[in-house]
Every structure is written in C-alpha cells, then in structure tokens.
Amino acid sequence: MTTYLEAIREALWEEMLADESVFIMGEDVGAYGGAFKITEGFLEEFGAGRVIDTPISEAAIVGAAIGAAHMGLRPVVEMQFIDFIAPAFDMIVNFAAKVRYRTGMGAGLVIRGPCGGGARAGPFHSQNVESYFANVAGLKMVAPATAYDAKGLLRAAIRDPDPVLYFEHKYLYRRVKEDLPEEVDIMVPLGAARLHRPGDALTIVTYGAMVYKAEEAATRIAEEDGAEIEIIDLRTLRPLDIDAILGSTRKTGRVLITHEAPRFGGFAGEVTAQICEGGFEWLDAPIRRVTALDTPVPYSPPLEDYHLPQVEDIVTAARWLLAY
Amino acid sequence: MTTYLEAIREALWEEMLADESVFIMGEDVGAYGGAFKITEGFLEEFGAGRVIDTPISEAAIVGAAIGAAHMGLRPVVEMQFIDFIAPAFDMIVNFAAKVRYRTGMGAGLVIRGPCGGGARAGPFHSQNVESYFANVAGLKMVAPATAYDAKGLLRAAIRDPDPVLYFEHKYLYRRVKEDLPEEVDIMVPLGAARLHRPGDALTIVTYGAMVYKAEEAATRIAEEDGAEIEIIDLRTLRPLDIDAILGSTRKTGRVLITHEAPRFGGFAGEVTAQICEGGFEWLDAPIRRVTALDTPVPYSPPLEDYHLPQVEDIVTAARWLLAY
Amino acid sequence: MPAGPASVGPLFSLALGVQALCGYGMPDGSLTADDLRSLLRFMLLTRGLEERLERLLKQGEVFGSLYRSLGQEATPVGSAFALQEGDWLAPSFRDLGALLVRGLPLRDAFLQYMGRTGYAGEGRDGTNPPTVPHLGLLGPVSSLGTQLCALNGVALAFRMRGEPRVCMTYQGEGATRTGASHEGFAFAAVQRLPMVVVLEHNRWSFSTRSSAQAAVESWSDVAKAYGVPAISVDGNDVLAVYDAAVEAVVRARAGGGPTILVAETFRMLGHAQHDARAYVPEAELERWRKRDPIDGFERYLREHDFETETGLTALRDEVNRELDRALEDALAQPLPAPADASTRVYAEPESGIPPWTRTDPIGYTDLAQRPPATPTPGAAAGADQSDGFLR
C-alpha cells in the first residue's frame, strides 16, 4: 500500500533519477527531509547540488526556480506550507506566469506544498490558495485526491513546460493508502478530470480532499435515497476539463460543486460559469455550491469543523437538488 | 465639471479636513503629488506628517497602515499602479484581512491605485487585480465608474472599519467629467449597486470602465434592435449587491456579465454562481461573460485592443442572448 | 470620528488594572531587588507555562503543534522588562515570556493555545501568541517578518500623536531573510521610528543553521544596511539583555530611532513539538545546557545574596501554584460554540450573506421577502445618484 505522501515522494524520486535536470529547492528540504518528510533521503541520494536548502525567502526561491527553468533545468520548489506561497505571489504572478507570453522563453517549474484544513493548524497553515491564482493566465494548477493521481500528476507537472502549482492536501498525506500498479508507468496528463464514481442522478464536481467527503455523501444517498451520484474529480483546475464536466451534466442535469476553500470568489464560480455557458439547456436545477464559510480558517476544533464543508452539508445540498 | 480624478482627490481632501486621523502613505505622494497627481498640493496643506513619502516597499507600506489603523488612525495607501499591490499580497491577505477575525482588533484602511488597461502600458501597469483577492474573507473591494461614485465610495471606504481595496480605473481619470451636486454631501455606501441604465430586455452586470463600453453597446442595440438593456454598475464587488442583480434578473431573464479582467477565474464567475443560486428559475438564457482574453495585457496597441473586451463583443453577446 | 477600529489610546488605561502582574524596571534602567526577583519569576513562569502547554498538547487539549523557548527565556523577558506602560510589543511565535512581562494573564495564555473562549482570541488563532490591545500586545501572523511591518504603523501613530511611546518586536535570524523583514527594517530606519527589534539569534531556524541563512560574520551586520545602531548581547544573560534593551528603548523614546538588539542564544528543543532536532550535534547542546538562563540567573542571585535557596524554592512553588491555578481557570472555560466561527469577519453589521449550508438550502431568505424585482431606477452617470440602489 502506498500513501498519498509516499506517492508524491516516489514521483519526485523517479523524476530525479530519470532526468538530472530535475532538482529540489525549499526550506529544510535537505538534511531534515522537509517539514512533512517528503524529501527524506533525497539529500543522501542526490546530493546538496540537487536538493537545495534555502533561506526563508519564498520570493527568492521561486525566482531562482524561474531562472533555472530558463536554463533548461526542471526545478521543483517546496513551500513548507502552501500558505507561504503568499510572499512569492508577485514572483509567480508577474514573472513566472507572464514570461513566456512576454519573451517566448518559458519557465517550466513546479511549486508544491501542503494545503488544506482539518489539521487544527489555524489560519496560516490551513489555506487553500487556488483562487488567488485562478485568474492568472500562464499558470497551471493541480490538486490530486488519490495517491495514483498525486504521483501521476506530479510527474506530468515536472515534465510540463509551463509553471505548475501543485496543491497536495495535508489531510490526505497519511490517510490515503492505495495499491499502485507495479507494471504501468504512472503518468496522469494535466487537464484531464477523473470519473471518481459513476452515477446518473446528480453530478458532484470537486477536487482534493473533498472528493472523499463527496464519496461519503454519495454512498449515504445511494443507501438511504437510492439515487446514484456521479462524482467528477477535476484533478487539474487549470486547464479545466470542461468536456468531462459537461458530459456528466448532460447526463444528470443536476450539478453540485464542492470545494474546501471559502465560497465567495472560490473556484466553484468558474466551474458554474462554464457549465452555464456550455450546458445551460441540460440543467434541471440550479447549480449549487458547498464550500467553507467566508471566513479565515479558525484554529479551535469546533470552529474549524463548522468552517469546513462537511459530508452533512453535501447530503443536504444533494437532497435539495434531487428533490428540485 | 469634475473629472473622475478630481473626484478622488476631493474625497481625500475632504476626509483629511474632516478627520485628522486620516493620512496618506505611498511612493512619491508628497512633493510630487503622486504618479497621477491625485495628491498634488496635499503635502503643502496637510504637511509631511500626514502625507508620507515612503521607500519602494509595498509590504512595509501596507503593514504600517495596518498598525496605524489598529491605533485608530485611518490610513489611505496609494499603490503607484495597482499592479504593485502584488508584493504586498501576503500583508493584505494574511495580516490585514484576517486580523479582526483572529484578534477582534480591526484594521480600517484603504488601499487605492490605478488599475486597468487601454493606456498602452503593458503587462505590469494595466492589470485588474480584483480576482486575486476575491476569495479572501475580511476584505472589501470597490471599483467606481463615475466621478460621483469615485468620490462617494472613497469617502465611505475611508470611514469603513475594515480594509477596503479601492480600484480606480486610469482610463477614466481624465475622460470622465460630471457635474457633481454642490448641495448634497456625496457619500456612497459600500455594498450597493447602481442602476446605470434601466431596461427590460437584458441585464448587463459590470463595473469600472466597462460600464461605458456596456452603455455604448446598449445604445447601439436600442437604436438598431429596439431592445432596452438594463445596466447594473456593481460599484462594490465585495460585499456584492446580489439583491440588485437578482431584481434585474427577475425582470429581464437574460444576464450578460462583462469585466476587463481575463475570463478564467474572473469575478464574473462569482456573479454567475450567485445568480444561478438565487435566480435560476428566472433565467431564459444562459448567463454569458464578455471579458479580456486569458493572457497577460500586451503592450502593442493592436494586441491590447484585441485582448481587451470591446463594445463589439458586448453587442455580439447581447444579440446572441436576445435572440436566444 | 465614526465608529471604527478600536482606538487603543483610551483603552490603554485598563492596563493599570493588570499592573500587579505586568513587570517593568525604572525608565533609567535601575533595578530593585524586587525587580531581580520579578525577572526570575517571569522566566520561571515562561518555562512552567510552556511545560504545561506541552503536556496539554500531548493530552489533546492544545492542538496542532507548539513552539517552545526553552533556553531562550532570558531574551524575551529581559527585553520586554525594559518597556514602560503605554509601550507596544509584537512578539514572534517563541516569545511568550515577553507577553507575560507585559501583563498577559496566564489564564489567557492557556486559553489562546487551548482554543477556548473567554478572552479576546476566542479560539480563532492558537498557532500564534494573542493580541491584547489594552496591554499593547500585537500578536504576529505566521508569515515571518510581517509583524515588524505592522508594528511600524503603531510606532508611526505614536510619533504622529507626539506620544513618547516605544515599540518592541522580535525576529528570529531566519525571519530576517524575508522580504517583509527587510521592508520593515528599512521603513523603520528611514522614518526613524521609536522601534526596538530584538533579533533572536538562536543558531537554528527549523533545521537550518544560521550560517546557511546568511553569509554574515555577525548578525549585527544586518543593522549596517539600514544605518541603525546594533547592540549584541548574551541572550542568556537576562540582566545583559535588560541593560541593552534599556539603552535601545531610551534612545527610541528620545527620538533617536530604531535599534537592532542581537541576542545570542540557542534553541534547546526542536523547532516544534514534532521535531526531535536530530540534526543538532549533542556537543553543541551540551555547551549551551551549561548556559541555561534560569540556572545562571539563580546562581547570580544566590552569589550576590539577593536570594537564598529557600527563597528560590518558595518562589518556584509560588510560580507553580500560580500556573496550576491559571490552568484550572482555563480548563473551566468552554470551547467556542461552532456557529461562532461565522462571526467577526467584518465589523458589525456583518457584511455579505450567511453561508447557505447553515441557513436555508438556496442560501437566501425566502425570495418573496426580496426587494422589488424592478429596482427603483437610479440616475445615469453624472447625475445625482442618491435615489439609486443606495440602501
């Protein structure tokens, strides 16, 4: 059984073995092996030249990744927590994302880090930051839910010629365990959603850790209401696999979008807009969102549990949609 | 006649006269009067103690505004171009926006600066940044289209107890001229949209400089197609005046949302989602978006004109909706 | 002035109420025997508080992780002791001692990390020290380096109002590598703000040696780039720290601008609870164990006859009783009610609509109760809009 965390680790390891232009930069990624031990043992295997411990300077780290990428290297940058991508915002949005468009010279790099709540980690170690970057052309964004996808998407992201933000959900690190096929060379192309659960009564579009809450809700509704919910795991947020979403919409006529980030200005808005544009006539009910509260992520367990979208919320919304 | 620029200037001036806790910080806002001369003469009138020239340190400027706000002052920060809000992203998103929620101590401050394209200013002096902040609870966002609103909203923003991002469109600075009523004390509350043009055939939801392109399109369609388009100028992006949007949706049954920022992950997504949630049954056609291309803002005139949403695009989309 | 963010000036007098616990020396830096005892007491309180928090974490009463200051207590305690009433302090995440010196009730310290109610924090952010306006305490956010930028604004307000108040903040050597730290230093320096930055050089930032953070010979070199004076001091000698802090505070209060106080110390435990600091050589730990700030200061107090062993034992017992009493009070406080999570994002009246999952399914009160479908027409651009949608 391979955990979500080990899958990320394997992808990094294999890509570094396969391509010596791949290297890692981040805070405490070397001797310590990273805050979550993703890169444990990498320093010993690949040496300090390719596993680079940096000062606490997210902008400098991303900047260095950009320049190295320009020279044909394939940097993988670790943010100790994805929340700390914020100090590098300017470097990502104004340099990395726009450089190919401006100059023709691309910056193929990966910025990865633990996102998401449920760890009682408070407002600054629990955020989901995808919406901060959603309107920035030039970036790609990935948010795996399974170990298989965590591995396959990271390998694809490392080989991608453009900057990819890779959001790994810390809640899944050790909770998700899968038997990964030995034979196949696991590689998941960016931009392709995954049918997580087939159904015909309602489509739930989601990604990251919410895939599992959606699954729980779907199982309950199958048992208690006898309705089969289809779950689409986006896997890649940008480019968005609108074909997969519309295909399912046409089939079910009912769509629920759920993500862990707050509701206002969240990624569900873009999905809703694209469904309206491409599948309006197929809709038998309003598109609904189940999201976190429009607040920071609070620390105290009862507050965090209330802030985060729960299975119960998805069940309520799904039933409302099924009854509509 | 008062220009949009003078209206901003008047609001600042009057608030500084009315309340000595109001002060200005920014790069070259003192002797020079700001890159666009908004604060020209302020140094002479209010002195260096309340018109503070800063180093090129956006994070430090916003940080200082936060602390000063904690002490009961009312800082108004100028970003020389709103694009340069990016280096202050962390300070805004993680400090200013979350401090009341975390501690109970608010940070009533205003961050204002010129946004938007059409000035041939290239990728870094033309951006619309509202979407970078749309998912951040704790912030308010304002984008005036008229001189009246520019003045009224800035005064309200300065008096607001929470952090307000105030986006002034550089293209409107000197092009918008209005007779501002002498008698009334101009004050426009945050969170209230404005009916820019009444109509019954189609609702266009927009804000900022796009209000005028929408108006041009509406006039043409009134003349050439005899259909009356209703235009809602949001004025405030957060909190969003969903009641105004839904009220118009119920009346027209057709909604077009247009903004100058790129399409993917743009603010139109949130508006679409809320209309779907609250007004689905009133919709006689898909909600559509007219936006900029999903690219950075290019420099060369033919490229920028093609990148930016144009009147022609709105007309095309509106006709498509009217015919739907 | 319209109702807005709590103006802290007026509130400040409340601080008088906590003077009993709040500690500070004379403005001129002289210390009485009571002050010496007080310094030791605050170091003991800090260590005892953190030990209890660690236990609570293991018991599941404190969540996430915990950052201890074991072996560094003299730096926050000695420096904060140099402040006077009305001054403001912004700790980093490892400076509980400084907050206690400024009067943070032990009970509230427990509550912050236990995520319970009954104090300003209300369980919202237990990963950082609390913010207590009436004590002049500005809690940091996790993004390193940022609190200096925010505290600059407090100092700016002092100067604008002509108040002789001083600000003090803390930063690990690792945090000085952030852009926010640089912008904060530069801003304070060029504005000559009444600011004292305590640079806690504890040799490590997480698993990274300070030599890997910067190529400087001495961390006081950081000050040279900003044209401000630096004082380097043994961060494990509470009196040395206090004296240096007094010098810096007096200069700041006199309008002499910021000072960077470099405290040479050592982080004896891991970065946080989950870190066994296997990467720290035992010999290095041993060397610093001998320099424990509390042992050293107790020795000093005995050797100079300020304290007897029995007196010290009594003090330790008293400190433990205080802590246990405070913990009892804290344990008596409830966790917040879940629905409280949705409040206090904005000043009242709350803006925006309530999250739909907690109200009716479609996220709005019944459509029938909505405003008229046709909004009262507002005038077009340029005309008086007062009859627009304004409500």
Add this chain to the structure above:
Amino acid sequence: MPAGPASVGPLFSLALGVQALCGYGMPDGSLTADDLRSLLRFMLLTRGLEERLERLLKQGEVFGSLYRSLGQEATPVGSAFALQEGDWLAPSFRDLGALLVRGLPLRDAFLQYMGRTGYAGEGRDGTNPPTVPHLGLLGPVSSLGTQLCALNGVALAFRMRGEPRVCMTYQGEGATRTGASHEGFAFAAVQRLPMVVVLEHNRWSFSTRSSAQAAVESWSDVAKAYGVPAISVDGNDVLAVYDAAVEAVVRARAGGGPTILVAETFRMLGHAQHDARAYVPEAELERWRKRDPIDGFERYLREHDFETETGLTALRDEVNRELDRALEDALAQPLPAPADASTRVYAEPESGIPPWTRTDPIGYTDLAQRPPATPTPGAAAGADQSDGFLR
C-alpha cells in the same frame, strides 16, 4: 529530456553570429585602443538610441512612457563590457546600454519599444528591455527587485553544470528597498553565486531622494548585511566602472561569490517622459552636467591621443548612420496582427479554450463535436485509473 523550456546552452553558440556588434574586453581587464573606441561607441549608441526613442514616443510610434539613462550611460556600458561570451545579464529598465554591449541589435531595441513584430518580443512588453536567450539577456518585469531573484536561478544553473559563466544585473537604489531585492541578495550571497549586482545610485527614485529611501551613509553598506564585498565607483567614469566590474566578474568566475558594485551617478532627466523633474534643484543638475560621462570620456581619449576630434566626429556620424539604418529597418516591420494576442500563453499545444468572443457565441466548437455525454467510466480511488478520463 522531454520537450520543454528552451535550454539556452545549445542556443548560445548563436551568439557567435553577433560577435561583431557584441563588445567585451579581455578577461584580464586589459583594453586595446579599439576597446576604448568601442566603449565610447556604445555610450554614443545608447544616447542616440534613446533620443530617437523619445522622438518616436512624441510621434506616437512608441507607446506609454519611456525611461532614459541620460548622464548614466557609462555605468551599464562599462560594467557589461566586463562580461565574456556565455555570461548572462539582467538589466533594469534604464540599462539599454548594457544590452547593446551584449549584442542586442539596434533594430530589435527599436522594435521592442515600438511594439512591432520581427523579434522575440513580438510587441508583448514594450515597457521593459527585451529578453534574448541566445545573447544571455534576461529582461526584467516591472516589479522592482525581482530580476535579481530570477537571475540567481541562471547563476545557480551555471554552478550546477560546472560552467564558469557569470551573471550581472542592475538595480536602482530605490529598488533595493523591495523585499524581492533583499531576498535576491541574501540568496545569492549564501549560495555564493557567480553574480555581480550593479547598484545604480543615481540619487533619485522617481521624485524621492535616495536619502529618503534609506538612512545609510554609503550605499555600499547594503553589502554588509549580506556578507559580500562592495566596490564603490564613479559611475560616470566608464573606465573606472569597467575596472571595478572586471574585478567583480573575475572574482565571481573564480567561485568567489557575488559582489555589489555601487555606481555613483545621476539621473539627468525626469523619472520618465511625463516627469519634468521640477523637484530636482538646478544647481544639482548643473554640477552633474559637468560630469557627463560621454564628454568626459571623449576628453580623456583626446588628451591621451587615443582619438582625434576628426576621428570622434567620424565615429559620431557612423553611430548616427547605424542608428538611422536600424530605425529604418524597424519602421519597415509591421505591428502585430491583433489575433496574435491570444498565442504563446502556454507552450504548444495551447491549453484552455479560445476566448468565446472570438469564436462562436457559446464559446465552444459545436456541441455535436463534443466527447460522448457519458464519459468512459474510470475506476474509483486506489484502482488503476488508466481508463479514466485520461486523454
């Protein structure tokens, strides 16, 4: 290696093709009479180029604004002249001279600011100097301080590959106040990268005096915070700048790490075209007018019999002819086709869907052409997904 970002290594040999225009002295810093002439020529080219760009701006052939380097030309020219083939350079927005030295064709310089086609930039970003990989030129973005961070990565790549190549970048004194600049300096220093940072202290950042940017006595103090050597030099003396740059470049190439080269100079015009610099005292301007880098260097060349007045006149004429020829070529290039705006956001194949307003009204190719309504079912979490939606 999978197809990806252009690896510049291989491309670099192309640079040989432009050697004719590209200028550099001997690695040991010695200069021939031809080199001296070349230095003057590049300064004349820079000034002439900017004069023409200014005219083009007024004629509406260049857009937005323009930042000139009048009076500072010796700094970018003298410093860039110390680089060798294979080195990389990241200018700031006022360093056209450095790009010319590195071989940027005059025609392309015109095209960049005129927003025309026919070179790498393709009219995308005329607010900044161009990026030309095969010449080792990395154009900046407008956010000040950031290009140092990016160039660090280029230097890092050189070191990882064991290539003895050096990087040079530029920063105004104002830009050093940004967090990005700080993080960039600190990173380069602690990684001991082969990096030379030319700090152009031209007394002003827009309307702000350098003394209001930082409280430092000398801008070389900035280096002290990073533990790297600084060299201060008369930025208007092209030979002094060159010598200092050679020292820094040689050290960097030998593995000695970064150097900060502080060039003392003065911005003779306003910040940009729209700025009449009314805030600059006339006396100050007068003082610096006397120190014009071109006049000074011509005097030097005459006095030391390297050039005669006739020779200089011939050179000026040749420079003007070159510039006029290049401008003609540039004017012959068309503006980009509007629809080109939508290309090159991502590497081919373009990701995402085309913007609907330019395709059919509903933003997609006919729904009939869409994939089957029911997607081929993929397995659930854990199982082999290879038959999921993967396409």
